[in-house]
Amino acid sequence: MIIVMRHGATTEEILHVEERIRREGLQPHRSGGVDTTVIGVIGTPPYGMLDRMELLPGVERVTRITKPYKLAAREFTASPTVINVGAAAIGGPGVVLMAGPCSVETREQLLTAARGVQAAGAHVLRGGAFKPRTTPYSFQGLRDDGLALLAEARAETGLPIITEVMEPSKVPAVYEVADVLQIGTRNCQNYPLLHEVGRTDKPVMLKRGLGCSIDEWIQAAEHIMDQGNMQVMLCERGIKSFETYTRNTLDLSAVPVAKRLSHLPVIVDPSHATGKWYLVKPMAMAAVAAGADGLLIEVHPTPDTALCDGAQSLTIENFADLAASVQQIAQAVGREPAALPEDVPVAAG
Amino acid sequence: MIIVMRHGATTEEILHVEERIRREGLQPHRSGGVDTTVIGVIGTPPYGMLDRMELLPGVERVTRITKPYKLAAREFTASPTVINVGAAAIGGPGVVLMAGPCSVETREQLLTAARGVQAAGAHVLRGGAFKPRTTPYSFQGLRDDGLALLAEARAETGLPIITEVMEPSKVPAVYEVADVLQIGTRNCQNYPLLHEVGRTDKPVMLKRGLGCSIDEWIQAAEHIMDQGNMQVMLCERGIKSFETYTRNTLDLSAVPVAKRLSHLPVIVDPSHATGKWYLVKPMAMAAVAAGADGLLIEVHPTPDTALCDGAQSLTIENFADLAASVQQIAQAVGREPAALPEDVPVAAG
C-alpha cells in the first residue's frame, strides 16, 4: 500500500498518518519528493485499511500494490492448473469442446443433441436443468427431471456433464449428476453459492459476471478456492458495454490477461456473448487463437423450435463445421487434440 | 411482436413465417411496404418465440412491442405503490431517510450510529449483518450476532430496520429482525433468492445490479411480485461504466424512468454509487430533485476506523447536515416531511 500525501500536507499530517500505520501493526516508509510526500506501507494491510487511510487529513490518494487474491494468482503455483473431466484435460495442451442445448427440454432433444455433438468431437455435454431467466414468464428449466435426463445422456454416451447450479441448497442434487458444476454469470458474486461449491470436490466453471472486471472475477474464484476446492476454471462469456448489435461484448483480451494473472484454465462461451448463431463460429476460432483452453457452445437439434436461446444455438451440422475449424486453429497455435471420452471410460459421478 | 422481413424476401418465405406464427397459436398480420414486408403478430407470444422467429429464412429482425413485465408495470395499477415501514410511507409524499453503518461491527458502534441518525431525522436504520465482499479476506459481517444487535437497536430506538439477506436459507432468520429485506446489487438476478423473499410478507428493497439495465431490474422485481409479495421498492446504486473516479456511475435518470415505467417506489444509494463521502451529499440532493422517494446513506460514528467502506461513510454530523439540505430540496420539489418513528410506535417485527 502506498499513501500519496496532498501537495502541501503538513508535517503534523504526515506524522499522524505514520502513527496510524503503526497502529495497524505495520511499518511506514516515507519517501519525500520536492512537491509530494509518499508513504509506503510495509507488511500486509488488514481489511478496510485502504479506506481508513484515505480519510486521514492530508491524504491525497491510497494505492494498493499487492493483488487482492492469492490462491488463484499465477505466483501461487509453479504450473498451470489442469482439470481432468472425463478423458479431457482442461488447461492441458488440448482444446476442450463442451457443447449441448441451452436447456434440457425433452429426452429426445437431449439425446439427439448428445449423440450429435459427440459424433462431431465434443468432450463434454452441456445442458441446463435449472435456468436463470430474466423474466419469470420464460421457461425455467425441467429442474430435477432435467437432471435425470442428463444422467441418462451421460450413461448412454459416456460424455461427462456440465450443468448449472443456482442455489446452495441444490448443490447436492446437481453434484450427483454433474461432472462440472457451472456457476452462471448472474451468480458470479453470489458468495454463499461460491462457498458451497467450494466445499465440494467437483470441478467448477465460474462464468464472469456481466458487470465484473477481470479482477473481481478472479477474486470470485478465490472465494471458491478459499473453501478448499482448487479445481476452478474461468469462463469469459461477454460483458455489458454500449454496443447493442451483439447481446454482450465478448472480451477476448480477458483470455490472455486471466492466464497471465492466474494459473486457472480459461474457457470461452461465444454463444451467450454474441447471442447470434452466425457469430459463434468466428468468435470460437478467435477465442482459441487468443489462447482459450476450451469452448462452451450451444447446440440444438432444431434451433427454430428451441424453448430457450434458439437464436444463438448451432445446429448439429454447424457445430461439426465449427469443431473442424477450431481444430485447424488449435493446430496453428500448437495445441494437440484433447482426448475424447470414447478413448477412456468415464467413471460414474 | 413485429417481424421485419429481409429486403427481397420471397413470397414463400413470407408465407412460411405466417404459417409458423399460426402454429404458435397466434395471428399474423402482413403489412407490405415498397421494399420491406413487415408481419405483425397478434396475441401474446409464448416464451422463446422471438428467438425462434429470428431463425426463419428471410427474416431480418424481430422486435418485441410489449413490455416483458406486468405486475410491476405502471399500467397494472391506478396509483403508485406506497409501502409503510414504521411510521414512514415509502412512495408517499415524504422523502424517507434510511441511514446507518455499512456493517454492524460492535454494540457500541451500532447504537451510537442508531441514536445519531435518529436524532438527525432518519426514518429507518440500515446495517449489514451479512456482507457480500469482493475478496474472501475482508470482514464478512457479524452474521447472526449482527442480527441480534440490530434487534437491540430497534428495541432501543424504535427505528425500523433494513438489512441484507444473501441466501434463501437465511431468509427466515433475517425476516425475524428486519422490517425491510434488502437484496444487494450482486444478487439482483439471484432468482432463487428473489423467489424466497417473494414468498414472505415483508417489504423488499431490490438494488439494481451493477450490470443491469432498467428493464432487467424491473423484471427482477417482477420475479418477487410473481410470488405474491407486492411490497417491492427499487434502489438505484450506480452502474458500471468506463468512468473510474467514482466507484460506479450513479444513473439518476433511472429514477424518473423507473417511476414512469413502474408504480414501485424508487430509493437512491449515493454512498455505494460514488464511493467517496464528499460526493454523498450533492448526489443525495440531486436524487431527491430527480424524484427519489428515499435515500440509503452510510453513516459511521468514526469512519476512519470502520471495518468496511469507511471512505464513503458520513460522520453523524455530516449526516445531520445532509438531512437538513435534503429537506430543503424536498420542500422545493413539493414533498412533505415523512413521518418519524417517534410519532408512531413501531410494532415488533
Next chain:
Amino acid sequence: MIIVMRHGATTEEILHVEERIRREGLQPHRSGGVDTTVIGVIGTPPYGMLDRMELLPGVERVTRITKPYKLAAREFTASPTVINVGAAAIGGPGVVLMAGPCSVETREQLLTAARGVQAAGAHVLRGGAFKPRTTPYSFQGLRDDGLALLAEARAETGLPIITEVMEPSKVPAVYEVADVLQIGTRNCQNYPLLHEVGRTDKPVMLKRGLGCSIDEWIQAAEHIMDQGNMQVMLCERGIKSFETYTRNTLDLSAVPVAKRLSHLPVIVDPSHATGKWYLVKPMAMAAVAAGADGLLIEVHPTPDTALCDGAQSLTIENFADLAASVQQIAQAVGREPAALPEDVPVAAG
C-alpha cells in the same frame, strides 16, 4: 511517479531502473518492503517516461501521482473561474439558463424561440448553425445563413448567443456572432479545433466526449487553456453506457467531481443526455441540486415539426415551467438568481 518492482525482482534489475530514472534527469528513491520494492521518482517525469519504465525488466507496475493537467487544476488558482456572458456570471452565485432550438431552421422559428425563452428567464440563446449529424442524410444545419439569423436574434432580444463551431477554419465566422463558442461532444478531443478556439478571446463551452473520462475531459480543457484562453466552461451531456432507455447516461456525479478537481464552471445539458423531453425537467433540477452552474436546454416552438432532435425538445411553456422549478432548487441550494440581459445592455460581439 512510483515504480512497483515485481515480487522477486533482482538487485540488478532494481539498480538498472534507478539508473534509467537518473538518465531521464530525475532522482530515484527506493523504499524496500518485505516482499516488494517500490521506487519513487522525484521531479516531473518527461513525456512517455511512464511507458518506458513499464518495459524495464523486473517492473510490475508504474503509477502516476501527479495530475496530468495544471492550468485547469483547482490548485492553480485561489478562486473559481467566473465567466461573464452578457449580464450573467457563469460560475458565480447564479444558475445560468441557456436555451433555444437544437438547430436554427427558419427566421420565424428562431425568433419565436428566442422571445419565448427570454420571457421565461433564459440568460443565453442557444442554436446550432453547423450541425454534426451521425448520418449524412440528416439536416446539416443552415450554416452561414444560420449564423446570420443568430446575429439577428441577438440584436432583437439582447440575448447573448452560444453556438457550435465544428472545424478550425470556421472559427473566425462563428467568432463574429457567438458570445460563447461551443465544442460538441464528438469534438471533445479534436485538438486542432481546441487549439484554434484557445487562440481566441471568447468563452468556450467544452462538452464532455461520449467516451471521455472526467480526467480526459479536463485535459481537453487544458489544451484550450494552454493556448492562452482561460475562459473555459465544462459541459456534462451524458456518456455511453449499457443502458439504452436514455440516449446516453447523464453522469451527474461528474458535476461535483469536476468542480473539486478544477476551478472551471460546470454546465449540464439534460436534453442531449436523456433524449426524451419528459426527462429534461427532473434531470435539470437534479443537475442544479448537484451543483451545476448552468443548464443548456433544447427548446422549440413546435417540437413535433422540428428538423432535429424534436423528441428531446421542450415547448416554450414546458421551458417556462422548468425555469420556475429550477429556480426553486437554486434557492434551496443557496444560489441567487443570475442577472438577466434586460438589466444590462449586451455589447456587440
Next chain:
Amino acid sequence: MIIVMRHGATTEEILHVEERIRREGLQPHRSGGVDTTVIGVIGTPPYGMLDRMELLPGVERVTRITKPYKLAAREFTASPTVINVGAAAIGGPGVVLMAGPCSVETREQLLTAARGVQAAGAHVLRGGAFKPRTTPYSFQGLRDDGLALLAEARAETGLPIITEVMEPSKVPAVYEVADVLQIGTRNCQNYPLLHEVGRTDKPVMLKRGLGCSIDEWIQAAEHIMDQGNMQVMLCERGIKSFETYTRNTLDLSAVPVAKRLSHLPVIVDPSHATGKWYLVKPMAMAAVAAGADGLLIEVHPTPDTALCDGAQSLTIENFADLAASVQQIAQAVGREPAALPEDVPVAAG
C-alpha cells in the same frame, strides 16, 4: 418505420398519426392487434420524422426498420470492396500487415523500423507525423518534418505509407506522402474532416471511435463515401468499457458484424486496444481468426526509449514472431499470403 401506439390509444389519436404520416408524403398502414395498434410507414422517412412521430399523442414507441446507411451497406454492392495499397489487396484473400512506430521520432528510428518490419513481412509502413495526445504536455509529433521522413522511408523501402491526418487543412500535405489516410479514433465523428478526405482519391482507414457503436462507425464511413471516395477501410481499435486492465476493450465481434453489415474491409489494431505489448500477439492472431483483413501493429526499434506508447510497441524481433504466427492462423482460416511490395514496384504518391 413502425409506430407502436400506446395501449388504449384513441381512434382519434390513431387517425391523427396517420394524417401526419401522409403530411410527410408517406403512406400509413394500420395493423390492429387485440391490445395494441401498430402503424407501418411505407416509403423513406425524411430526416427528423422519427422524433416528430414520437411526440404525437397516443404514440408509445417508434422503430426504424431500414439501415441508416446505403453506400456502405452490404446490399449496395455485389462483392466486397478490395483496396489496393502498394502490392497488397486489402479486403482480398490475403491478410495485410501494417506496422511501424506510433510516432516518427528520428530519421534513424523510422528507417530502422521500416527496414525491420519490411524484412519481417509487413506490407505497409505506419508512422505518425501528427499525433493527437490527451495532454498538451506530451510529444505532439514531428509534423511536417515527420511527413518528409515518411516520404524518405517510402522511397528507400518501397513500402506504402499509412499516416494520420487530424484536420481538414492538413489533408493536402498528408495526401502528398500517404498511400492511406488514417482517421484516428478521436476523429471518427469529425465530419468536416471526413468530408475532406472523402473528396480525395486516396484510400482512407477509419478508426472506430472509443464511444461509437458499430452502427455509428459505419455511418461515419458513409459520410466519407457520400463525398465520392469509396475506398474506405474500417479499423476496430477497442472501445471504452468498465474493464481497466486493458487500455480499451477490443471488440473482436465487431469484425464479423461489420463484414456482415458492410462490404468494406476491416482492419484490427491490437496495439492501441490493449495498451500492453504482451497482449498484441494473441489478439492479432484472434483478430485474423475472427476474419480481419489486416492488422495495424506498433513496432519500435527500442520501445523502452520511445517518445510515445512504448508500453504497447513490439520490438522488431517480436513483430517478426507475430508475423509468422499470424501467417499460421491465416492459413488455418484459408487465406493466402498477401503480395509484398518487393514483388510489385510502388508508384510515387
